[in-house]
Amino acid sequence: MRSLNSFNKVAGVYDALAHVVFGKSLDKAQRFYLDNIPPHSKVLIIGGGTGQLLHVLLDLNPSCEVWYVEASSSMIAQSRRKISDAQGSRVHFIHGTQQNIPEGLLYDAVITHFFLDLFTAPALDEVIRSIQPHLQHNAVWLACDFVDGGKWWQRLLLRMMYLFFRITCSLDTRQLPPWQLKLSLHGLVEVKAASFFGSFIRSAVLVRRTAQ
Numbered sequence: 112m113r114s115l116n117s118f119n120k121v122a123g124v125y126d127a128l129a130h131v132v133f134g135k136s137l138d139k140a141q142r143f144y145l146d147n148i149p150p151h152s153k154v155l156i157i158g159g160g161t162g163q164l165l166h167v168l169l170d171l172n173p174s175c176e177v178w179y180v181e182a183s184s185s186m187i188a189q190s191r192r193k194i195s196d197a198q199g200s201r202v203h204f205i206h207g208t209q210q211n212i213p214e215g216l217l218y219d220a221v222i223t224h225f226f227l228d229l230f231t232a233p234a235l236d237e238v239i240r241s242i243q244p245h246l247q248h249n250a251v252w253l254a255c256d257f258v259d260g261g262k263w264w265q266r267l268l269l270r271m272m273y274l275f276f277r278i279t280c281s282l283d284t285r286q287l288p289p290w291q292l293k294l295s296l297h298g299l300v301e302v303k304a305a306s307f308f309g310s311f312i313r314s315a316v317l318v319r320r321t322a323q
Contacts, residue, residue, distance in 0.1 A: 115182050115207070117280045122185035126161055132268075136308040140255050141224045142167050143305055143314045147251055150174045152219035155245065157209055158182070158226030162190025168222075169198040175220075180205045180212060209241045217247045224255040227290040235288045239297045243319065252299055252317040258310070259287050265311050291315070 121128075129137050141164045148154060151174045159165060159181050168175065179202055181187050187204050194202065205211055221242060230238055246252075259265055269287055276282040294317055295301070303316040 118183040119185040140307040155218040155221040162193045220251040232288040255314040
């Protein structure tokens with residue numbers, strides 16, 4: 112399970128490492144469906160990392176307001192530096208996890224890019240359940256993450272990534288959870304999807320159709 116500030120150790124090199132391994136694929140996958148978030152939306156970003164997509168979202172959707180929940184204080188600091196003062200007035204930075212999502216608000220969209228892969232399969236059920244009560248009915252859920260297509264190089268990369276984050280960040284998870292299946296089982300319907308980096312990365316738009 113991800114704990115507060117456990118990713119501080121890699122915050123300074125995270126973007127550079129991602130670029131070395133994946134080139135522009137991670138950025139492209141994360142940005143691909145941002146235009147599916149309606150204008151004037153209240154947007155919840157959970158596990159936003161270093162803020163690579165934050166300024167893109169704020170430019171693309173100048174009427175949205177963002178609640179940015181991130182467990183690493185160092186990554187929040189990097190995210191702040193990537194946006195202007197004017198953009199920052201539309202962002203609420205929250206140092207915490209899904210357990211720290213503000214009460215009393217219902218969000219029109221949620222973004223969980225490269226976040227769901229941090230959890231074991233049983234823990235992921237709890238994570239999804241903790242997020243859902245904060246969403247409007249028919250809220251848009253953007254999920255971008257790795258998928259195991261059974262190819263040897265994909266499984267090798269997954270093993271290497273989980274080993275790296277286990278050593279550097281004390282991540283407990285040792286294998287990719289079935290995040291697509293888990294979202295579906297919790298009433299989220301995939302309406303669009305695209306693949307990147309040899310189908311190792313999947314970006315999806317899901318809609319919450321279950322009753323509140």
